[in-house]
Amino acid sequence: MMKKKILAISGSTRKQSSNEVILNIIADWYADTLDIEIYDGIGKLPHFNPDQAGEHCPDVVKQFQDKIQNSDGVLICTPEYVFSLPGSLKNAIEWNVATTVFSGKPVATIVASASGEKAFEALNLIMTTLESNLPDSCRLLIRGARGKVKDGQIADKDTEDQIKALMDSLADVMEANEPVSVEKV
Ligand SMILES: Cc1cc2nc3c(=O)[nH]c(=O)nc-3n(C[C@H](O)[C@H](O)[C@H](O)COP(=O)(O)O)c2cc1C
Structure with a gap:
């Protein structure tokens, strides 16, 4: 069977970012079952106009x-900056508001931050406004992220379990969704 394709987007453009570390770990864990591409371009997109x-x-x-469009699912993992989404992630999402690329798309959201509540709320509101398929089981807030993601590892067993549960849910949602047709693009 073809592996499901996931586009993973980190909201942090920082080197050694804990959010990017989380995405790299997820890509490693699921290397045999999922095709996860980590998009590294949000910092290079022009300002939305x-x-x-x-x-x-x-x-x-x-x-x-x-x-x-060509992914079966999108995984967004981001910190909170001044009680909201980092500007570069917001900018990247804004380019897609007038499109239908997120319509019905299985999406999972992780906010890994010092606190992160506001960004978590905002990101989920934005993605549901864009009509993503984003059930509660595909949303995870990791508070105190720097203590839980250390030296390139998830240093907290509960966090590891929560991330795995979120990925299981995303896999279920992708399985139940219409397959992506590359011809449509
Ligand atoms: C400009 C800036 C603003 C921040 N504002 C918040 C904030 O409002 N809430 C929060 O939980 N953390 C805030 N933080 C701390 C981040 O959560 C923390 O640096 C986190 O590790 C960043 O994620 P990263 O390791 O993936 O880059 C801020 C960090 C920066 C650089």
């Missing part, structure tokens, strides 16, 4: 949209 949205959007934006 509605005049450039749609057919004539910049190539890097089109490539990003194609990656979302």
Whole structure:
């Protein structure tokens, strides 16, 4: 059977980011069963401009949209910055507001941050507004992230279990969803 394709997006552009570490660990854990690509381009997307949205959007934006469209699911893992989403993640999402790439798309959200409540609330509101398929079981808030993600490892067993439960749910949602048709793009 074909492995399901997941596009993973870290909301932190920092080297050694705990959010990127989490995505790398998930990609390792599921290497045999899922095809997880970690998108490293959010820092390179231009600032969103509605005049450039749609057919004539910049190539890097089109490539990003194609990656979302061609994935069976999207996994977003982000910190909170000043009680909201990091600007570069918000910007990346804004490019997709006038498209349907997230419509019905299985999505899982992880906010790994010092506290993170506001970003968690905002991210889930944004993704459900874009009509993503985002059940509660695909949403995880990891508070005190720097203490739980250390030296490239998940240092907390409960957090490890919660991430695995979230990935199991995402796998179930993808399984139940319409398969992605590459021809449609
Ligand atoms: C500009 C900035 C603003 C921040 N604001 C918040 C905040 O509002 N809430 C919070 O929980 N953590 C905040 N933090 C701390 C981050 O949660 C923490 O640095 C986290 O480890 C960042 O994730 P990363 O390791 O993936 O880069 C902020 C960090 C930065 C750099």
